[in-house]
Amino acid sequence: MSGLLDRRRGARPAREAVPVVLTDRYSPLPRKVLVRVIGYGLLTLGTLLYLGPFLVQVATSFKTDADAVGNPVSLIPSPVSMAAWEIVAGSNPAYSVPVFRWLGNSFVVTISVTLGRLIIDSLAGYALARLRFRGRAVVFAGVVAVLAVPGVVLLIPKFLVLNELGMFDSYSGMILPLFCDAVGILLMKTAFEAVPAELDEAARIDGAGVFRTFWSVILPLVRPALVTVTILSFQGSWNEFTHFLVATSNPDLATMNLGIARLTAGDLQGSQQFPLKLALATLSTIPIAIVYVFFSRYFMRSGNATGLK
Amino acid sequence: MTATVTRKASADRTRPVRGRRSSGHLRQERRAGWLFVAPAVIVLVVFLFAPILMAAWVSLLDWNGQSSPFSGEADFVGLDNYRNLLVDAGLLRSDFMLSVRNTVYYVLFNVTGAVVVSFALALAVNSYILRGRAFFRTIFYFPAITSSVAISVLFLFLFQGAGVVNVVLSWVGIDGPSWFTDPRGVLHIVLSWFGVDGAPGALSDTTLGGLSLWDWLSGPSVAMCTLIMLTVWTTSGTFMLFFLVGLQDIPVELEEATAIDGAGAWQRFRHLTLPLMRRSVVLVITLALIGSWQVFDQVFILSQGSPAKTTLTPAYISYVRSFGDGQFGVGAAVAFVLFAIIIVLTLVQRWVGRERRA
Numbered sequence: 250m251s252g253l254l255d256r257r258r259g260a261r262p263a264r265e266a267v268p269v270v271l272t273d274r275y276s277p278l279p280r281k282v283l284v285r286v287i288g289y290g291l292l293t294l295g296t297l298l299y300l301g302p303f304l305v306q307v308a309t310s311f312k313t314d315a316d317a318v319g320n321p322v323s324l325i326p327s328p329v330s331m332a333a334w335e336i337v338a339g340s341n342p343a344y345s346v347p348v349f350r351w352l353g354n355s356f357v358v359t360i361s362v363t364l365g366r367l368i369i370d371s372l373a374g375y376a377l378a379r380l381r382f383r384g385r386a387v388v389f390a391g392v393v394a395v396l397a398v399p400g401v402v403l404l405i406p407k408f409l410v411l412n413e414l415g416m417f418d419s420y421s422g423m424i425l426p427l428f429c430d431a432v433g434i435l436l437m438k439t440a441f442e443a444v445p446a447e448l449d450e451a452a453r454i455d456g457a458g459v460f461r462t463f464w465s466v467i468l469p470l471v472r473p474a475l476v477t478v479t480i481l482s483f484q485g486s487w488n489e490f491t492h493f494l495v496a497t498s499n500p501d502l503a504t505m506n507l508g509i510a511r512l513t514a515g516d517l518q519g520s521q522q523f524p525l526k527l528a529l530a531t532l533s534t535i536p537i538a539i540v541y542v543f544f545s546r547y548f549m550r551s552g553n554a555t556g557l558k
Numbered sequence: 559m560t561a562t563v564t565r566k567a568s569a570d571r572t573r574p575v576r577g578r579r580s581s582g583h584l585r586q587e588r589r590a591g592w593l594f595v596a597p598a599v600i601v602l603v604v605f606l607f608a609p610i611l612m613a614a615w616v617s618l619l620d621w622n623g624q625s626s627p628f629s630g631e632a633d634f635v636g637l638d639n640y641r642n643l644l645v646d647a648g649l650l651r652s653d654f655m656l657s658v659r660n661t662v663y664y665v666l667f668n669v670t671g672a673v674v675v676s677f678a679l680a681l682a683v684n685s686y687i688l689r690g691r692a693f694f695r696t697i698f699y700f701p702a703i704t705s706s707v708a709i710s711v712l713f714l715f716l717f718q719g720a721g722v723v724n725v726v727l728s729w730v731g732i733d734g735p736s737w738f739t740d741p742r743g744v745l746h747i748v749l750s751w752f753g754v755d756g757a758p759g760a761l762s763d764t765t766l767g768g769l770s771l772w773d774w775l776s777g778p779s780v781a782m783c784t785l786i787m788l789t790v791w792t793t794s795g796t797f798m799l800f801f802l803v804g805l806q807d808i809p810v811e812l813e814e815a816t817a818i819d820g821a822g823a824w825q826r827f828r829h830l831t832l833p834l835m836r837r838s839v840v841l842v843i844t845l846a847l848i849g850s851w852q853v854f855d856q857v858f859i860l861s862q863g864s865p866a867k868t869t870l871t872p873a874y875i876s877y878v879r880s881f882g883d884g885q886f887g888v889g890a891a892v893a894f895v896l897f898a899i900i901i902v903l904t905l906v907q908r909w910v911g912r913e914r915r916a
Contacts, residue, residue, distance in 0.1 A: 382591025
């Protein structure tokens with residue numbers, strides 16, 4: 250922080266000095282070229298390793314089964330086959346996978362969870378940041394404690410409670426437990442704390458009640474945090490797998506991930522059908538990829554926020 | 559006691575002097591406070607804290623998943639589930655010990671790999687002389703946001719016997735293994751290159767938790783290596799971001815000064831960057847450690863614990879025992895032991911990290 254200020258205060262000279270040294274502008278030419286070549290070489294290799302598998306995935310989804318097994322590396326399908334995507338689209342009468350059912354379930358759950366988290370997180374975040382009430386410290390400690398609980402440990406506990414409440418194999422059982430979102434609450438709390446308290450007071454003096462102050466005055470000011478929570482929970486619940494695995498057994502309630510997982514894990518010994526599986530994997534990645542392209546900044550911010558853990 | 563102190567402190571911090579003026583408003587605020595946190599509190603209590611207590615109770619039962627575990631129909635067996643898991647010789651203990659061994663290697667290799675790879679990515683993406691850094695950052699982070707299920711399916715394809723990875727390896731003259739069916743431990747393979755094919759007597763005779771020392775020293779199996787590569791690949795993007803934040807906190811003036819003093823790039827990295835990044839490294843190691851012990855999705859899709867149980871993990875045992883075999887008491891006990899392991903490791907790790915910083 251102080252570095253930033255210093256740089257700004259020092260204005261010209263400092264700014265000039267920085268690139269001069271660190272870009273190696275005056276280092277001997279061959280060395281400079283060498284460093285760049287190595288640097289870009291590594292970045293290219295990295296791109297190959299990080300993007301390559303996805304290209305293989307998309308390419309393979311357009312291959313025939315034989316081509317996928319025979320020429321796994323080739324990025325150009327020969328012949329180009331739409332067979333896998335026809336099955337995905339449901340236009341193959343001989344073989345059907347309930348993809349639309351899975352997609353529908355995924356969207357219903359994802360949207361409900363995201364809306365629910367937005368409401369719950371912002372209300373709780375505001376209360377923890379601003380409102381004075383007895384027990385606030387206890388509630389805050391409870392929320393922080395949630396961060397310490399590893400998700401995988403909750404597999405059986407979640408099944409138990411859904412079983413007791415009669416919510417096993419139901420949409421409510423899939424959605425409500427995912428409303429637990431300590432990271433989101435803390436994120437909203439931090440955002441509300443950054444809003445000057447004078448605004449609350451001004452609204453109060455103007456006669457607004459607590460909820461009115463929250464809803465009309467303060468909430469619009471924390472829009473970036475709301476976007477972050479939206480993206481975080483969209484991504485989280487779209488990618489969720491273990492919770493649905495223990496919360497449902499009815500195939501009609503399968504989400505995209507659960508459907509693909511059951512198809513893959515159960516089908517290992519049989520025909521491999523990789524074009525179909527990879528077409529499904531591609532389809533399930535598309536919504537996330539679209540959001541990522543437009544909001545990658547928020548994704549990265551939320552990635553860091555999760556790290557509060 | 560501590561709770562009261564913190565409450566006072568935090569209340570004082572946010573309470574403006576003017577706020578005391580209207581007690582009517584205070585009362586309204588107090589009521590609103592509870593109303594506002596009520597949904598979050600209810601959800602957390604019903605779906606998180608209560609279930610943990612319920613599972614603690616179930617871990618003391620012999621319950622098969624039918625009827626209700628609270629009706630008194632299931633036998634109360636005390637600590638038997640834990641005893642079978644940790645003390646008494648039997649299939650359960652040997653499975654559990656195998657899963658612990660597998661996970662220890664998984665964690666070691668995975669944490670090391672993830673830290674090294676993500677640090678390298680962060681350095682590359684942060685370096686001043688290269689262009690297109692935002693573009694590369696976006697690419698390296700992409701695997702981190704895609705679903706573990708989709709990635710696992712993709713890896714299933716990439717690591718087939720005659721799949722992409724082995725074809726690429728054959729270009730450089732390496733005959734790749736059949737990744738998913740090879741149960742040999744990597745350390746055992748390396749030892750066999752030096753002529754050590756079987757277990758030396760001392761190692762096969764001494765057992766720890768029902769597993770011979772030779773078996774403990776197997777290293778991750780070849781199949782487990784695919785899981786390790788998958789996790790390094792998917793988590794390195796996230797950790798790269800943590801390292802980037804740390805790198806950008808290093809004052810430019812400092813790097814500049816050392817550069818003017820004639821320090822080369824390597825010296826700058828070794829004596830300036832690395833020491834200043836210690837906190838980020840500790841944070842990333844902690845996160846990777848916690849995450850690694852929980853590996854489940856990938857096991858479920860890629861290997862189901864096979865070959866020869868070398869990819870069995872505690873989380874997977876907990877799931878299969880409960881939902882596959884109907885032994886929910888055992889499953890819950892495994893979950894709590896796993897919980898304890900993670901907490902202890904986190905504490906140890908924090909303690910080590912703090913010690914060094916001081």
